[in-house]
Structures are given as C-alpha cells and as structure tokens.
Amino acid sequence: MSESLDVNVALGPRSYHISVVSHQFDRFAETLETWMSQSPAYHNAIQEGHKTAFIVTDRNLSKLHTPHIEKSLTAQGWKWETAIIEPGEKSKSLPVISELYDRLVAMKADRQTVLIAVGGGVTGDAGGFVAATYVRGLPFVQVPTSLLAHVDSSVGGKVGVNHSQAKNLIGAFYQPVGVFIDTSTLETLPERDYRSGLAEVVKYGVILDANFFHYLEENVAGLNERDPEVLRNIIARSCELKAEVVEQDEHERTGLRAILNYGHTFAHAFEALCGYGELMHGEAVAIGMIYASTLAEKLDLISKHDTERQIHLLSALGLPVQLPEGVSLSADDIIDRMKLDKKTVGGKLRFVLPTCLGRVEVFKEIQEALVREVLAELEHSATATDDFQI
Numbered sequence: 001m002s003e004s005l006d007v008n009v010a011l012g013p014r015s016y017h018i019s020v021v022s023h024q025f026d027r028f029a030e031t032l033e034t035w036m037s038q039s040p041a042y043h044n045a046i047q048e049g050h051k052t053a054f055i056v057t058d059r060n061l062s063k064l065h066t067p068h069i070e071k072s073l074t075a076q077g078w079k080w081e082t083a084i085i086e087p088g089e090k091s092k093s094l095p096v097i098s099e100l101y102d103r104l105v106a107m108k109a110d111r112q113t114v115l116i117a118v119g120g121g122v123t124g125d126a127g128g129f130v131a132a133t134y135v136r137g138l139p140f141v142q143v144p145t146s147l148l149a150h151v152d153s154s155v156g157g158k159v160g161v162n163h164s165q166a167k168n169l170i171g172a173f174y175q176p177v178g179v180f181i182d183t184s185t186l187e188t189l190p191e192r193d194y195r196s197g198l199a200e201v202v203k204y205g206v207i208l209d210a211n212f213f214h215y216l217e218e219n220v221a222g223l224n225e226r227d228p229e230v231l232r233n234i235i236a237r238s239c240e241l242k243a244e245v246v247e248q249d250e251h252e253r254t255g256l257r258a259i260l261n262y263g264h265t266f267a268h269a270f271e272a273l274c275g276y277g278e279l280m281h282g283e284a285v286a287i288g289m290i291y292a293s294t295l296a297e298k299l300d301l302i303s304k305h306d307t308e309r310q311i312h313l314l315s316a317l318g319l320p321v322q323l324p325e326g327v328s329l330s331a332d333d334i335i336d337r338m339k340l341d342k343k344t345v346g347g348k349l350r351f352v353l354p355t356c357l358g359r360v361e362v363f364k365e366i367q368e369a370l371v372r373e374v375l376a377e378l379e380h381s382a383t384a385t386d387d388f389q390i
C-alpha cells in the first residue's frame, strides 16, 4: 500500500481532501500546512506563522500512533498540546466535551488553533464537536485510525455526542480542513473494532453500488486477512461513495444523505438500549441492516434472497446479524427510542429500505404494526450462521 491516493470532497469554500497514505505520518504537518494554505478560511494563519495545535486522542492511540503526529508537528515548528480521553462510546458525552473546553481555555486557544482528532469515530465525533463550537469554530483536522473512521466517520462533517436516550442527538455539521488516513494504523486495530468497520463498508454496497457488494463477496478472505490491496480498495471506494452523497446533500436536507443511515434507525435504538459501548456501532449497524432488509421484504420491496446475501456476507465477515444471546429488548422500548431518531418527523418513523442490492429509498409511511412484526420475528429467529456474543 505504498502509493498515496486522494479523494476530493467538493463543497465550495468548505471543500477538502481525503489523503489515503501508508506509513507516512512524518509528512503529516507538511500536508496540514498545504491544506490550510489552500483553505479560504485559514490560509492567513499559515502565512502569518500561527502554528498551534490541540490534539484530541484516546488513551489507546496516545501510546500507538499519536506520538508520530506530535513528532511531525514538532519537526515543522508547531506548538501543540494533547488531551487524552478514555477509549469507547461513553466518551461521546457532554462531560468529556466540557473537559476539553477547559483544556482549550487553559491553553488560551484562539480561532487559529487547529484541533486535530487522532483516533476512531468516537474521538473524531467528540473532537469535531469541540472544534465546531469552541469560539464558534476552530480549524479541524481528522486523523482517523480505525477502519470505521477511515471509511465513514471522518468524512462528511457529522460531529456530536450521545444523549442517554438516543445516539448523536447533540451535534453539528462541521467539515474538517482535511482527512489524513494512514492505513498503517490498521496493523494495530483490535479484531472486534476492525470487523465493526466492515459493517459500514457492506452498507455502501447495499445502498449505492451492487458491484462493490459483489467485490466484497468475492474478497471475503482478503478482508478477513486485512490484505493491504483489498483494504486500500475498500477505503478508497467507501470514501468516494460517501463524498458523492455528502457533496449533493451536505446537511441532510433533501433526503439523499439519509441513505447513509441504512440500518441505523434500528441500530441506534439497540446501542442506546443495550448501554453505550456494549454493542459496537458497526455490530449494531450489521444487525440493523438485517432488520431493515426484512422490513423491506415485508413490503415486497426486496427479495428474501437479497436479504440472505447480506446475512451471508456479514456473517462471513464475523459480524452479528441478530441481537446477542441473552439480550431481550421490548418492542415498545425500541420503537420509543426510534422515535428520537433524527429522521423522524411529527412522531412518524422513517426508514431507509433497499429496493434491490445497490439501491435504497427513504420510506415515510411505514405501519408501526409491520415494524413490530419484524421485531417479534427476528428476536427469535436463527438467522446467524455463527453464534455471536458481546
């Protein structure tokens, strides 16, 4: 994976680059300066020599890859401070955000202080929310280190934290100045976190690209072995697909961007009800996609065979396709939590459902009774090919 690759996210004055490289952390600060110089909002900072950064990272990354970023910044004459948050979903919370604000106050950060999030989706979402809100906006750079963050969370500008009742309920749309993906970080990513990222990759195949779905089916072995060439292909294609959607509907106003939420209406309810961090986000999305696809079957939108292909691929990638053994959630609770989903309007649930592999639509008038049928059916079904436990 030596060649570098660049995906552009074209959003007018908020356009930015996603740079996909391998073993090139020593070039990070140089790349950052190039991006800032090209940005209409921040080119003055570099010209005037303001080179101060606030790094947000989690405790695991602080011992692995964050030191490379710090070293690169120092070599290029930057001053920086690092704030370390605890790993895991519980850090996507307002108390953690508040602690980060305190650190920025203590270092007398100003509007030219660059916030660099080094970590998985949790660090990117929480760090990004701080960047969006502190002094009404700091320049923000994503250095994603998990597969999920490479293919999804670092791109598109959704930042925020969870409410105890619902995922990502408090947040903003705030685009980064650039996304620096060094795929070498995947060498240290634990297995469960790696597989969680694969769920969002499968999602892109179902919602937008049947050929990509087929590519994933054909490359299960390479995916399971983290084959560098396969990884590079899936990261690049996922970023391209997400960029195309975000470019057309940055703020999820037309409904197009909502397609990226396939499986998430169920998934977010499961994550909140199981307790944040019990199910990984990607695991919940894998299960949620099968619930959504089953709902689509009931509406005669998709064939049983197409749901089975998803079950088969997700299972082959070591992902759950039903709630873990021992987890029993009431339908009332699930529907209650789904009503807090950001797609819900006037108390009516909206679902992103497949009409074939490679295509989904947003459906606004789904009978609650049908959703209850799916919840009841799948709670006791034996769809998974492997047992999965959290």
Ligand SMILES: NC(=O)c1ccc[n+]([C@@H]2O[C@H](COP(=O)([O-])OP(=O)(O)OC[C@H]3O[C@@H](n4cnc5c(N)ncnc54)[C@H](O)[C@@H]3O)[C@@H](O)[C@H]2O)c1
Residues within 6 Å of the ligand: 058, 059, 060, 061, 064, 065, 087, 088, 089, 092, 119, 120, 121, 122, 123, 125, 145, 146, 147, 148, 149, 152, 153, 154, 155, 156, 157, 158, 159, 167, 168, 185, 186, 187, 188, 189, 190, 193, 196, 197, 280, 281, 282
């Ligand atoms: N903003 C978006 O568009 C978007 C998209 C998808 C998901 N998300 C959010 O992303 C979060 C999930 O992200 P995640 O799966 O990356 O979780 P995470 O940030 O909790 O990372 C998972 C675990 O992997 C560790 N880790 C990360 N990179 C590592 C590496 N290279 N080596 C060793 N350990 C490493 C972390 O320390 C953590 O323990 C969820 O909160 C989800 O809601 C956001």
Ligand SMILES: O=C(O)C(=O)C[C@@H](O)[C@H](O)[C@H](O)COP(=O)(O)O
Residues within 6 Å of the ligand: 152, 156, 158, 167, 168, 169, 200, 257, 258, 260, 261, 264, 342
């Ligand atoms: O970027 C998007 O848009 C997505 O929906 C991507 C999702 O994978 C991601 O989990 C996102 O955080 C969900 O957003 P939300 O608006 O449903 O909270």
Ligand SMILES: [Zn+2]
Residues within 6 Å of the ligand: 152, 200, 264, 281, 285
């Ligand atoms: Zn997601």
